[in-house]
Amino acid sequence: MAVTLAVKEREVRPRSTKEKLRKQGEVPAVLYGNNVPNTALTVSEKDLLKILRAHGKNTVITMTVGGKKVQSLVGEQQVDTFTKQWKHVDFVAVDMKEKIEVTAEVVLINDAKGAKSGGTLVQNVYELTVSATPDNLPEKIEVDVANLEIGDSITVADLSTELGYEIVDAPEEQVASVVVEQNEVEEESSATTEEAEPELVED
Known part of the structure; x- marks a missing residue:
């Protein structure tokens, strides 16, 4: 516009x-x-x-x-x-007929399933570089994270390319992911270890 x-x-x-x-x-x-x-x-x-x-x-x-x-x-x-x-x-x-490169803001939309199950949604990048003619340049790139489970991620390769512009960043660039916080992993590991330890019986 x-x-x-x-x-x-x-x-x-x-x-x-x-x-x-x-x-x-x-x-x-x-x-x-x-x-x-x-x-x-x-x-x-x-x-x-x-x-x-x-x-x-x-x-x-x-x-x-x-x-x-x-x-x-x-x-x-x-x-x-x-x-x-x-x-x-x-x-x-x-x-207006020549493609140029600019940066566009990355905006995550919807609530990730994994975040509702105890995971943490992480946004890995906040801007991406796009190439397009001036009239097709996006102001922001919306990324739907609704279906992300714990351990899942979205990369540049997963984003739509049918919007009139091309994302220049590497296809393997991670945009968002759902992870388990390290302290939660350590707590679970500690609890498992305690449960596994045999009880000492004195003669």
């Missing part, structure tokens, strides 16, 4: 000017890639965050620069650690 973001071209000026823009709710930005000249921009922080919250970081953003419409993705961002204010953002221009 593509959304539209209003941008303004700006001159590359001293840092003090950038600080003034930030105080006005604007984020200094730069657009580059796909044969588009590096262009300094400003965008409304409010509008940008609204798009990202509603559609995610992998959504295609259409902007008008130099009188032409450009499709782009959000690239690197600089965010203040304490205030959470956006200090700078890159926009990467894309060709």
Whole structure:
């Protein structure tokens, strides 16, 4: 899905000017890639965050620069650690017909059967790299763990490949599993040993 973001071209000026823009709710930005000249921009922080919250970081953003419409993705961002204010953002221009690689969040859905039987559900990876044309990039990859029993796992090879994108990570990469905690195993082993020890009888 593509959304539209209003941008303004700006001159590359001293840092003090950038600080003034930030105080006005604007984020200094730069657009580059796909044969588009590096262009300094400003965008409304409010509008940008609204798009990202509603559609995610992998959504295609259409902007008008130099009188032409450009499709782009959000690239690197600089965010203040304490205030959470956006200090700078890159926009990467894309060709809608060419595949690109991005990361997508892994989200586990449903309750694993094994977790209900005393096991512990473990999420092994939280992001996967996917390849697709920009309009098919997922924001997240949902992994259904409902049928996982204790000792079972889901790997990249088990995930659906019929969603318009390809997962680049190794097929054997483990995504989620249901395990028995080590202390539980040790307790069971200790209990078994105690039961097996013969009772000493004194003469």
